[in-house]
Amino acid sequence: MRVLKFGGSSVANAENIKKVNEIIKKSAQQDKTIIVVSALSGVTDMLLQSGTKAADGDEVYKENIRTIEHRHFEAIKQLIPVAHQSHLLSLVKKSINEIEDICNGIFLLSEITPRTKDRLASYGEWLSSQIIAASLNYSSFEITWKDAKELIVTNSNFTHAEVDFEKTNKKIRSYFKEADAHTFIIPGFIAVNKKGITTTLGRGGSDYTAAIITTALNADILEIWTDVSGMMTADPRLTSNAKVIHHISYREAMELSHFGAKVIYPPTIQPVMNKGIPVWIKNTFAPDDYGTKVTTEIDKSAEDEENIVRGISSINNISLLSLEGGGMVGIPGFSRRLFGALSSEQINVILITQSSSEHSILWLLTVMIPIKQREQWIKYLKMKSS
Numbered sequence: 001m002r003v004l005k006f007g008g009s010s011v012a013n014a015e016n017i018k019k020v021n022e023i024i025k026k027s028a029q030q031d032k033t034i035i036v037v038s039a040l041s042g043v044t045d046m047l048l049q050s051g052t053k054a055a056d057g058d059e060v061y062k063e064n065i066r067t068i069e070h071r072h073f074e075a076i077k078q079l080i081p082v083a084h085q086s087h088l089l090s091l092v093k094k095s096i097n098e099i100e101d102i103c104n105g106i107f108l109l110s111e112i113t114p115r116t117k118d119r120l121a122s123y124g125e126w127l128s129s130q131i132i133a134a135s136l137n138y139s140s141f142e143i144t145w146k147d148a149k150e151l152i153v154t155n156s157n158f159t160h161a162e163v164d165f166e167k168t169n170k171k172i173r174s175y176f177k178e179a180d181a182h183t184f185i186i187p188g189f190i191a192v193n194k195k196g197i198t199t200t201l202g203r204g205g206s207d208y209t210a211a212i213i214t215t216a217l218n219a220d221i222l223e224i225w226t227d228v229s230g231m232m233t234a235d236p237r238l239t240s241n242a243k244v245i246h247h248i249s250y251r252e253a254m255e256l257s258h259f260g261a262k263v264i265y266p267p268t269i270q271p272v273m274n275k276g277i278p279v280w281i282k283n284t285f286a287p288d289d290y291g292t293k294v295t296t297e298i299d300k301s302a303e304d305e306e307n308i309v310r311g312i313s314s315i316n317n318i319s320l321l322s323l324e325g326g327g328m329v330g331i332p333g334f335s336r337r338l339f340g341a342l343s344s345e346q347i348n349v350i351l352i353t354q355s356s357s358e359h360s361i362l363w364l365l366t367v368m369i370p371i372k373q374r375e376q377w378i379k380y381l382k383m384k385s386s
Helices: 014-028 043-055 062-078 082-109 115-135 165-178 206-217 250-258 267-274 304-307 334-344 371-385
Strands: 004-006 033-038 184-189 190-193 198-200 223-225 246-248 280-285 292-295 318-324 350-356 358-368
Touching: 004 014, 014 033, 014 165, 014 223, 033 115, 033 206, 043 062, 043 082, 043 115, 062 115, 082 115, 082 267, 115 184, 115 190, 115 198, 115 318, 184 206, 198 280, 206 223, 206 267, 246 250, 246 280, 250 267, 250 292, 267 280, 280 304
Parallel strands: 004 033, 004 223, 033 184, 223 280, 246 292
Antiparallel strands: 190 198, 280 292, 318 358, 350 358
């Protein structure tokens, strides 16, 4: 058994989805296959932006919703035979009406909550997976659609829910043990809490969905299909001679991902790493390229022996916060107060250095805020830690 995950760029439009469908058909000839898909490229951002605009009283959200509707309609018209389009068009229209109702409510209240954000964001994967499943079925390829909300259970930490693996694994194993189909398609990113309320898995959520299913079923391999031919030795946008890394260990992949390589996300690697299941990063638009294979141990080749450094990654938009002064010397709990202030604002600390004395501490922080507001945030942090 193998699990294939296709990202937003791979399913951005009808033309790309046709390429995805060919990859799925080829894979299904070899093994029992489970497909996990993202939303059409950019749709999740547009859904969340619609909610934010509505909360701000900006009626631009209505134009966003029309754009989302148009993109899905166009995909259906290009992928599904005319005689079979009506059911799917109605399904999309019903979802768009629900999205409109949610945004209209947000507009009236001038407020959007994390729970509402999850409800809005969930429509992207739900719709894309329905369209892809229908396009395959109408091309004489049998595939079974399964809602991830019937398989993955989380807590109620909306927008970044934590998986209840005991319940989730039980549901996944039970369903696939009884199902007699050969190929399945599942929307990524979305789940439910114990009360059945929609949640999402956060950044890289579709990758995470695929990893959860892979480990629950002890699949042979997880393939992540994207728009590049694997992880590279450096960012090709910054370095002209960057090369694809054909083999890499779990630990190296996690380090590169944590420090800026965006092909995969560390939470995706963790479940499969614990089980020792290989991850293969492949290019939807160049399926014959080898890509990058992530495993526990690397088979040393001549190429590997020559490259002492596996890869170099970088992170943009970070802030360097330096804190020093005599007032820190001999005062217990000072660091706790500062890190507590950072934590309360969900600011991620990626590197800490400290001098040999208590007089000076240096923190390297990833802060997702506009550069113009940086001084305002530093003043706030000083106030919170004082």
